[in-house]
Amino acid sequence: MDSKTNKIPRFAFRKEYFGGLLLDFQNTIYELLTSQEFRFLEKLIAGNKFFLQDLKDSKLKEFIEKLRQKNIIKVDPRGELLIDDIRKIPPPEEIPNEYLSAPLKAYDTYTRKCNLACRHCYASANPNLIEKRRTISQTKTIMKKFYEVGVLEWNFTGGEPTIITDLLKAIKIAVSFGMKVSLNTNGCWNSKISNIILESGVKEFIISLDGREKTHDNKRDSGTFKRVIKTLDQIYKYNQNNFNNKLKVILNMTAGKDNIRDIEYVTYLGVKYGYDVKFVPLKPAGRAFKNFILSTRDYKEFAKKVQQLRENPKIKDSGINIFLNHKDLFNSQYPDRSNLPYPFNYSQCTALTTAMDILPDGRVVACSFLMDKPEFIGPNILDVSLYDAWRHPKMERFRRAQRQGCINCKFYMKRCRGVCRATVLLSGGKIQGKKLTGNDPYCFKDLLS
Numbered sequence: 001m002d003s004k005t006n007k008i009p010r011f012a013f014r015k016e017y018f019g020g021l022l023l024d025f026q027n028t029i030y031e032l033l034t035s036q037e038f039r040f041l042e043k044l045i046a047g048n049k050f051f052l053q054d055l056k057d058s059k060l061k062e063f064i065e066k067l068r069q070k071n072i073i074k075v076d077p078r079g080e081l082l083i084d085d086i087r088k089i090p091p092p093e094e095i096p097n098e099y100l101s102a103p104l105k106a107y108d109t110y111t112r113k114c115n116l117a118c119r120h121c122y123a124s125a126n127p128n129l130i131e132k133r134r135t136i137s138q139t140k141t142i143m144k145k146f147y148e149v150g151v152l153e154w155n156f157t158g159g160e161p162t163i164i165t166d167l168l169k170a171i172k173i174a175v176s177f178g179m180k181v182s183l184n185t186n187g188c189w190n191s192k193i194s195n196i197i198l199e200s201g202v203k204e205f206i207i208s209l210d211g212r213e214k215t216h217d218n219k220r221d222s223g224t225f226k227r228v229i230k231t232l233d234q235i236y237k238y239n240q241n242n243f244n245n246k247l248k249v250i251l252n253m254t255a256g257k258d259n260i261r262d263i264e265y266v267t268y269l270g271v272k273y274g275y276d277v278k279f280v281p282l283k284p285a286g287r288a289f290k291n292f293i294l295s296t297r298d299y300k301e302f303a304k305k306v307q308q309l310r311e312n313p314k315i316k317d318s319g320i321n322i323f324l325n326h327k328d329l330f331n332s333q334y335p336d337r338s339n340l341p342y343p344f345n346y347s348q349c350t351a352l353t354t355a356m357d358i359l360p361d362g363r364v365v366a367c368s369f370l371m372d373k374p375e376f377i378g379p380n381i382l383d384v385s386l387y388d389a390w391r392h393p394k395m396e397r398f399r400r401a402q403r404q405g406c407i408n409c410k411f412y413m414k415r416c417r418g419v420c421r422a423t424v425l426l427s428g429g430k431i432q433g434k435k436l437t438g439n440d441p442y443c444f445k446d447l448l449s
Contacts, residue, residue: 008178011072013041014089014150017097018341021150023104024070025178028152030104032344037063044073044083051079089150092387099342099399102149102390103356107368110167111159111360116186118220120254120292122285122369125159133360136166138382140173142362145386147177155206157184157368159360162193168200175201182206184252186220187228194231198238204248205235206278209269211253211262219259236273249275250323256282256292260302267309271318278323279306281442284426285369293441300444304330325349327442329415338413346413349420352399356390364389366398369422401436409445419443 012023013033020038022031033041040060044050052075055061064081067073074082095101111133114125134142143154154174161167162185174181182204189197210216213225232249239246253259253266263279270277281299282288294302307330309315310322324331337346343353351357351367358381359365366376378392389395398421406418419440425431429438 009085009087011086012089012150015091017095023150028180045088050081053079105153105355106146106151107155107355107357109359110156110161111164114160115163116220120288124286131360134362136169139170142381143173143177149386153180155182160186162189171200187231188224206250206252209251209266211259212265215259215262251275251277254280254282258292270320276321281326283369283423296441296444299442300447307331327416329411331415334415349417352395366395367422400434401431402434403436
């Protein structure tokens with residue numbers, strides 16, 4: 001941020017073990033840089049003079065042309081390369097040689113309080129929960145630390161963030177740092193928040209919907225389905241009136257034995273509104289009933305059904321996306337990322353690879369699903385640098401736990417990011433030395449011939 005104008009540069013670049021990253025805060029995207037490309041940007045922003053006509057390296061000239069098209073680099077009449085609206089992110093003292101120097105996204109469990117008490121809540125949220133929360137001033141301090149290392153996106157989750165009175169102020173702060181703001185919500189908004197949340201700066205809403213009205217109300221509370229539909233209608237109407245500034249919506253369904261039959265209904269609801277759909281298997285965390293967890297065979301049939309829905313002509317023609325980030329083994333449409341450096345090669349989930357999770361008081365946690373496991377909770381980000389939190393021994397223990405049985409699997413890094421560490425640990429697994437032992441009940445590769 002420019003200290004004189006308070007302007008957030010659109011672009012930033014930071015050093016990584018493979019070269020670096022070019023971050024575009026306007027479009028919330030990033031581009032991988034080779035070591036040569038990173039060094040060139042570093043020299044250019046430091047004031048070194050380069051003239052287009054003097055450059056001989058064809059790859060470097062292609063890179064410069066790409067940056068010219070993005071309006072990052074300009075060429076004056078003499079051919080001199082000029083660059084502005086970009087900042088170099090100060091690197092840590094030591095660049096990790098196997099993973100990113102810092103996250104690109106923050107998952108902020110803004111509160112564990114909620115206006116509901118859903119029986120499958122992994123955070124065990126409820127209206128009467130007593131918790132220690134940071135102040136809005138402390139939230140700003142935390143966000144600034146994340147901005148300074150190049151975090152592009154801030155996701156508010158919970159609990160139910162919309163019941164916290166200073167949420168709108170927090171959203172405004174995240175937006176002021178140039179971050180894309182997304183919000184996980186149950187969609188049961190009070191009238192006061194519903195009238196202003198759409199104009200708050202949130203760009204993406206991830207709204208929980210667990211099936212048909214009876215199914216959804218059984219899992220959450222009587223009348224909640226109608227409240228969610230009201231919210232979906234409200235956003236739809238807003239988008240109709242703001243065609244050039246539409247809000248993205250993802251219908252988020254947590255799939256268990258009690259609602260697995262409703263995945264087609266939720267998908268077609270997405271088609272009706274033009275909203276994307278995301279399916280997440282129920283994890284054995286918080287209040288989740290163990291007998292509602294899908295069996296391995298259940299999950300196989302579930303994943304097959306999700307792929308069949310993707311291939312349905314009517315659904316395909318609607319243009320919506322259907323996400324299944326966990327063991328999407330029937331989906332052959334993943335692009336080949338095997339030539340990309342870790343973690344962009346589809347070898348891991350986002351936990352401690354591209355994202356970092358924060359608890360309501362500011363402590364970091366290896367994965368939100370492990371928020372009740374002290375051995376995976378690190379320091380408060382208010383007390384340490386983000387780099388120190390990112391590489392804290394508790395985070396390293398989780399990050400470096402080697403999963404068994406994935407490396408030689410024909411689906412790994414093609415249609416699967418490997419077993420979920422959190423699911424294994426929540427299912428009785430352990431980290432012993434540097435090995436993750438135990439089973440992921442959703443891994444169904446052995447059921448496929």
